[in-house]
Amino acid sequence: MYRTLGSIGRVLKFGLGGLGAGAIALALVACAPTASNQSDSNNTATGGISDNDAAGSDAAGNKAVVEDKAVGENQTAGGDGKLQVVTTFLPMTQFTQAVAGSCAEVSQILPSNVSPHDYQAKPTDAQRIAQADVLVQNGLELESFLEPMIENAGNPDLKIIEASAGLDLIAMAEEGHDHGHEEGHEEGHDHGHEEGHSHDHGEFDPHVWLDPQRAAAQVNVIRDGLIAAAPDCQTEFTANAAAYTDQLNALDEEIQQTLAPFAGKTFVTYHDFANYFAARYGLEVDFLVGVPEENPSPEDVKRVIETANSSELKTLLAESEVAARPFQALANDLGVEVSTFRPNETAGADGLAPDYYLTVMRENVANLAAAFGAQAE
Template sequence: MNDSKMGLRQKGELVHWLSGVIVSAIAVSLGSCATNAPSTSSDSQTQPSSAAATGELQVITTILPITEFTKAVAGDRAEVTQLLPNNVGPHDYQARPEDAQRLANADVLVENGLDLEEFLDDLVTNAGSTDLKIIDSSEGIATISNEDVEGDDHAHAEGEEHAEEGDHHHGEFNPHIWLDPERAVQQVENIRDGLIAADPEGEAEYKANAAAYIAKLQQLDQEFSQQLQPFAGKTFVTYHDFAPYFAQRYNLNAEFLVGIPEENASPDDVQRVINAAKSSDLKTLLTEPQAAGNPFSALAKDLNVQVSDFDPMETAGEDGLQPDYYFTVMRQNLTNLTTALGGQSTQSFLPALRPSVAVVPQTVGVGF
């Protein structure tokens, strides 16, 4: 009896010992799984991007046309990202602290230049990167001064207004060079040369990509020259003064309602537009998708003309980040401009070029 009880006690102790071993083993296993578990979302945000991890050239661009040109040249060799949100133009952009960090992590910054991106100097300084290479796509390009475009009185009045209000304004030269395909070719060449300097091993690829894109720009230029030749010397009207380079290229004159989108039109501005529309017998006034509301609606009604768009591509939907978007929009601009001048376009397009986008509201006073 005593021997039997002793055997049962030993068996019980053995079972208790085995249970402890199993529980310990499970705990060790769970601890091992926890060690190999995926990191939390906050941890993953600190990890380098796949592009940075592979050593791919990191390129930051500023505005949509510069992004399009840079992506065309870079191809698959570099990671190209835009600094500004798609629906915010350079006139409205306010730099954020995280944007300085983006520049600090970049290898190359590509800008339009000509003081369009007036926010960049402080942003680059705050980024504190001594290795950041900056490509000014306007380098060496023939410019048009804002004084020549606006006239002494208008330029003086505008300067006083912006000095008082602290608004964004253009610098000494009009910055909208990308709207002239010939100057756009020079911008692409500058971007090509800058990327080669930053990444010499990619020279062949950058040159080939740039050559293909330049050929398309030259074809576009020929289309514009041919279609607009019958209207040489005529004037068209846009919302703000983005068109002097385009007009100069095709022997036209460009009039505008306001100097920059944030500016309110004065009675003198309205009268200039009326005179221009009548002298050229315009059929259409050309506003832009970026303008809030329809600033030409009342004026067009008085003149008995239509309102259409000439898109300077300062904002867009996601499609605006693709290189070929430039050609789609420019050909639509050609169609609308030809109609405005009283002709018929040889181009054919679908009604909607792009999805509607939210645009930063702007206050426009027509002033009449």
């Protein structure tokens, strides 16, 4: 989950004239922080996609960034002969599991109910990385909390796959919520953190997996990285990746057909995470607070009210029930509902399966179409 709002008292300094009672209440709601249980239990996902068609080549020409980390004594363990792969969080696990098949054992470092925006690394993470052959992460500084764990793992043969390498990226919104969807950047440079905040984002929005086409590109990056780590499994990795990207391409076409009537319209989310999705389908997106944590000002609230009214939205979209609670006050003022648009960062145990991504995205699209006024079939 995303962090909920912290202390929101500073909003009162700006004055709240002109806002409805619900919008004022939004500024006063104190939501308890997400209290996800960061257990040490392994989220393990083995297997992949069976009975696949023969694979084709990657038309986009994506290449995996596979980085060898020479950090100390190797403690890689893989007694059953399978490639030992650790992933960071949900979409990385889903995509890696789709490719891995019978050649690799895949386990997730983060508990499946904890977002990378909220996670605090633990010493046991270094132990798991020490026993891995491959680490798959999204990149774009989303998992920077793991950097000390990687350095302390003592695993010189660890290969790190950056799934966002080579993708067209969207710059993070500057203060003032400039939603230009500036694209055309390629990941590959080192974006430094502001010292002391391990969950700060870098220059680019990291939520690339919410565009199914970019998700397919990430799958192919993972495929190439796994092939580099286990060349004997090239045939299986290639076939599995092709089968899953076929499903992602079909999903993309389905979403395009559903959302085509709403091209150019703007939807509203609670946090800033849906830019890649919006850009892919010719939409605009506004949000109330940024990621990972901000307090909304009266200007933020007014802006969202204007957006919702001008777009004639029927629904505001929150990524979780936790985020929906403070959003509800604003929805009450607008006379609209609150529904969900999940960023596919957290789930139950069933969320580790590759098909879960497809399910979540279809649910998101149905909720978004309803927000624009489409009638459920």
